[in-house]
Amino acid sequence: MAQQHTALIVGMAKSGIGAAKLLFKSGWRVIVNDKKTEIPGLSEALSGITAEYRLGERPETLLGGVELMVISPIIPMSVPFVIEAKRRGVEVVSEIELGYRYSHADFVCITGTNGKTTCTALTGEMFIFGGRHTFVLGNIGVPITEHALETREGDVVVAETAGLQLEGNVRFHARAAGVCNITEDHLDHFGTMENYIAAKCKIFDNQTENDVAVLNYDDPVVRGMARLTPAKVFYFSRKSEVPRGLFLRGNTVMYRDENGERPLIGADEIRIPGGHNLENAMLSSLLALGMGISEDAVRKALREFPGVEHRIEFVREFGGVQYINDSKGTNPDSTIKAVQAMTRPTVLILGGFDKHSDFHELFSHFPGSEVKAAVVLGETKEKILQTAADAGLSGLCRTADAFEEAVLLARSLAEPGDTVLLSPACASWDMFDNFEQRGDVFKEIVNAF
Numbered sequence: 001m002a003q004q005h006t007a008l009i010v011g012m013a014k015s016g017i018g019a020a021k022l023l024f025k026s027g028w029r030v031i032v033n034d035k036k037t038e039i040p041g042l043s044e045a046l047s048g049i050t051a052e053y054r055l056g057e058r059p060e061t062l063l064g065g066v067e068l069m070v071i072s073p074i075i076p077m078s079v080p081f082v083i084e085a086k087r088r089g090v091e092v093v094s095e096i097e098l099g100y101r102y103s104h105a106d107f108v109c110i111t112g113t114n115g116k117t118t119c120t121a122l123t124g125e126m127f128i129f130g131g132r133h134t135f136v137l138g139n140i141g142v143p144i145t146e147h148a149l150e151t152r153e154g155d156v157v158v159a160e161t162a163g164l165q166l167e168g169n170v171r172f173h174a175r176a177a178g179v180c181n182i183t184e185d186h187l188d189h190f191g192t193m194e195n196y197i198a199a200k201c202k203i204f205d206n207q208t209e210n211d212v213a214v215l216n217y218d219d220p221v222v223r224g225m226a227r228l229t230p231a232k233v234f235y236f237s238r239k240s241e242v243p244r245g246l247f248l249r250g251n252t253v254m255y256r257d258e259n260g261e262r263p264l265i266g267a268d269e270i271r272i273p274g275g276h277n278l279e280n281a282m283l284s285s286l287l288a289l290g291m292g293i294s295e296d297a298v299r300k301a302l303r304e305f306p307g308v309e310h311r312i313e314f315v316r317e318f319g320g321v322q323y324i325n326d327s328k329g330t331n332p333d334s335t336i337k338a339v340q341a342m343t344r345p346t347v348l349i350l351g352g353f354d355k356h357s358d359f360h361e362l363f364s365h366f367p368g369s370e371v372k373a374a375v376v377l378g379e380t381k382e383k384i385l386q387t388a389a390d391a392g393l394s395g396l397c398r399t400a401d402a403f404e405e406a407v408l409l410a411r412s413l414a415e416p417g418d419t420v421l422l423s424p425a426c427a428s429w430d431m432f433d434n435f436e437q438r439g440d441v442f443k444e445i446v447n448a449f
Contacts, residue, residue: 004029008090010059010081011072012036015095015165017045018143019070022102024049025149031066033059060084067091070098073139073164094168096161099144101171105135105155108287111166111203112180112222114334115280116140118272119180120160121308123284125301130293132156139165141436156291163199173206176291177231178214178283182221183333188356197221204229212290214283217242234290236282238275246282253282255289265299272307274341310439312338315446320416323446327439329423331355332362338423342370346419347410351378352426352438359384362425363391373398373413377406379430403431403438407445420446 007023009016012034024030030051032042037056054062059069060081069085069092076082077092085092100107108127110119117140124136135151137144138159151157166172182197204213204225211231216222218239226233234257235242247254248267255264270281285298307313308328315323322344329335330352339348348371359380366374376384377400388397398413400406410420428438 005067006031006065007068007070008033008059008062008066009070010034011075012039012042012055013072014141015143015145016070016072017042018145019095019098020046020051021049022098022145022148023068023070024051026102028068031062033057033062063088063090068093070095071168073162073167077167091170092168093170094165096138096144096159096165097169097172099137099146099148100169100173102148103144103151103157104153105151105157106175106291107173108156108158108176108178108291109138109161109174109203110159110178110180110283110287111161111163111200112178112216113183113331114337115180115276115283116160116162117308117328118277118280118311119178119284119287120158122272122280122301122305123178123287124158125305126284126288126293126298127156127158127291129300130288130297132293134158161203163196163202166202167199169202169205171206172202174203174211176212176214176287177203177207177229178287179203179216179222179225180280180283181216181219181333183331188354201225201228204231207231212287214245214286214290216279216283217245217247218279232290234286236279236286238278245286248278253278253285255285255295257289264295265302269299270302271305274312274337276337276341277307310436312341313439315443318446318449320418321411321414322419323442324419324421324423325439325442326421326423327428327435327442329425330427330435332357332359332425335423335425336362336365338421339365339369339371342419342421344370344417344419345372345415346370346421347372347413348374349377349406349410349420349422350374350424350426351376351380351384351406352424352431353378353429354380354383355427357425359387359425360390363387363393366391366393366396370419371396372418373410375400375406375410375413377401377403378424378426380426384425403441404445407442411449 006029127134139162140160213231217235217237234245310328313325326338432438
């Protein structure tokens with residue numbers, strides 16, 4: 001009887017649970033590890049598989065006999081236990097790399113700083129309308145490993161792939177890869193912008209001339225990524241007429257390819273609002289068109305797709321005040337886009353886990369915007385208040401110690417005709433498990449008014 005292979009899973013959130021299940025079903029001996037000694041619901045999540053639980057133990061003490069280590073996206077590849085595992089000959093990969101290895105589908109992948117989730121969900125709709133059997137997975141909330149074994153030849157996996165996940169890729173191959181934009185984010189993890197950009201660029205690893213790359217022409221960093229891939233490059237732009245791809249002429253989105261140029265859709269026909277969503281719509285369209293989806297299917301999705309939860313999501317109107325959930329605004333640039341989309345005087349709820357972001361550009365957008373007040377809380381509270389002082393905008397800010405207190409304070413500052421916008425410009429991990437939980441709690445509080 002052949003000896004059973006052993007895998008160590010480090011970090012038991014969604015991706016770790018998916019990896020453990022996949023490896024067990026594929027015949028591996030599985031060891032699960034996390035720095036926490038207790039994880040509520042873990043045994044239920046792993047019911048039906050056999051795994052060795054080594055919670056609270058240091059990963060470097062568990063490497064004996066291990067051939068493969070799958071690490072959580074939040075763990076940098078530079079930490080000592082990862083380096084030690086590699087020194088011992090253990091292969092260290094990401095969850096999406098593992099899912100890719102066990103999948104039979106074509107991968108269509110989206111990365112960048114802001115807009116990934118919207119692009120991923122919209123691209124998935126285009127492939128479904130185009131008649132392809134489609135899985136929408138990845139950083140959007142469903143691990144690739146959870147469905148990898150269900151995929152068949154001809155299927156499509158549309159995957160949101162964050163830089164934190166791409167860092168651990170080896171064989172991963174995106175048949176179509178799109179990059180929304182690049183702005184400062186996750187410097188607590190990567191240390192420098194150069195490292196952050198390098199991780200994003202791993203989306204092009206293993207591409208060939210038969211593949212597709214879609215790039216934001218208006219972002220110089222992203223535009224320059226064309227040299228990193230042999231794939232056929234399409235650009236999208238709101239500002240320029242691109243050599244190949246989608247651009248805006250007047251109020252019409254034009255499509256230019258080897259067959260010439262033609263109108264694709266009127267910008268005002270696209271259901272999701274805002275200039276940033278026009279860019280998201282163009283990226284998604286090019287990924288679908290580049291993979292053979294019909295223009296009719298693309299147009300249908302653009303006209304019908306309503307947007308994603310937690311991204312400029314209307315919650316309710318109460319007392320003449322609109323409440324908007326943008327919990328997915330986890331960095332300053334994302335919050336800038338949300339602020340730019342506001343059309344009424346706005347009370348903004350800011351703050352959360354410190355990813356070492358700089359908030360000066362965010363505050364530079366407040367004069368002339370709809371922002372009338374900001375409620376600041378969380379781990380970044382003092383940093384944001386200092387930035388406000390630097391910008392001469394201290395009078396704009398009020399503070400709260402707890403999340404519900406912040407929502408109620410924002411409510412008290414808003415008048416009929418105003419908007420309360422939750423767009424924290426920070427991650428959620430100082431108070432919540434993830435941005436989804438933060439958004440759900442916001443909606444619960446607001447809906448209980």
